[in-house]
Amino acid sequence: MVRVEFLGPIQKDALELEITNLNELAEILQKDKELSEWLQNSAVAVNDTMVSSLDVVLQDGDKISLLPPVCGG
Amino acid sequence: MLSLYDGALDVPKILKEWYDAEAQSNYGAYIPFVGTVRSEDGIDGLSFDIYEPILESWYEAWQKKAQERGAIIKMAHSRGDVMLHESSYIAAVFSPKRRVALEFIDEFVEDFKASAPIWKYDLIDGQRVYAKDRSTAIKGSGILGANQ
Numbered sequence: 001m002v003r004v005e006f007l008g009p010i011q012k013d014a015l016e017l018e019i020t021n022l023n024e025l026a027e028i029l030q031k032d033k034e035l036s037e038w039l040q041n042s043a044v045a046v047n048d049t050m051v052s053s054l055d056v057v058l059q060d061g062d063k064i065s066l067l068p069p070v071c072g073g
Numbered sequence: 074m075l076s077l078y079d080g081a082l083d084v085p086k087i088l089k090e091w092y093d094a095e096a097q098s099n100y101g102a103y104i105p106f107v108g109t110v111r112s113e114d115g116i117d118g119l120s121f122d123i124y125e126p127i128l129e130s131w132y133e134a135w136q137k138k139a140q141e142r143g144a145i146i147k148m149a150h151s152r153g154d155v156m157l158h159e160s161s162y163i164a165a166v167f168s169p170k171r172r173v174a175l176e177f178i179d180e181f182v183e184d185f186k187a188s189a190p191i192w193k194y195d196l197i198d199g200q201r202v203y204a205k206d207r208s209t210a211i212k213g214s215g216i217l218g219a220n221q
Contacts, residue, residue: 008122008192009203026217039218043211048126052213066217067124069208072150072191073108073162073182 002062004029010038010068022046022054025064042066075132076149077123081159091147091165100145100167102174106182108162110155117196118156119204124190131189135181144168144177148185154196188212 002019006012012035019025022044029035044051045065046058058064074094076087084107092103110119132148139146144166151161164182168174187209194201 007124007190009194009205022217029217030219036219040215041210042217043214044216045127048130050127050211050213052216054216065124065127067127067190067211067214068192069205069210069214070187070189070191071193071204071208072121072123072185072189073193 001060002058002064004064004066006038006066008068008070010035010042010066020058022051022056022058022064025058026054038066038068042068074147075129076147077125077152078149079152081155082149082151082161082163084160084163087149087163088165091167095145095167098167100169102168102171103165104171104174104178105163105165106178107160109160110157112157114195115197116157117198118154118159119161120154120194120196120201121151121161122192122194123150123152127190135184139166139168139177139181142168142173142177144173146177146181150191156196 001016004015004017004025017028029039045067046056047063088105136146147165149163155161164178164185166174166178188211193204193207195204
């Protein structure tokens, strides 16, 4: 089971999913029409480390975070 | 030093604390940048969400870069609401000579704007409205989207 958290302005509760890689996550999230714009402009972190491709194997207990466009300061 | 505060920053106090902490450290330059909420577009203020685990690792990476140039950085940021003419952000560089500090504060604040996991909202008529048009997608965004 991995936990998926949607940060900042993405108004969506966290998900608990039985998936083993980020390609599976992409397939699941792309079915949610309300997320489509966020998926295009959000960065992804696995266990608080940013990732740049979907070639990431997930382990039980991993945490995935979606980070939408930022504006600090 | 990365410090997060609920609400507006006490600018004189923070600048003095940082100055006092490094007064005997033999740095020749102390360059602070203070960000203040301005009145524009009818806002009453701004509000911020922060994702702290990634902010901390982003900050540590910059602290390492600073140290490689003989400098140190300090940063303070607000969580939650900050009203007009209050401050939400202070960044500072201490370095032996001014040139490094002047260049570094620019690089650091630019990357802060583009990469630090902080989300800004306008406070308008009691509503918290995501500042979408002023926000920047973090490098590498979009990998979960269709057509990748």
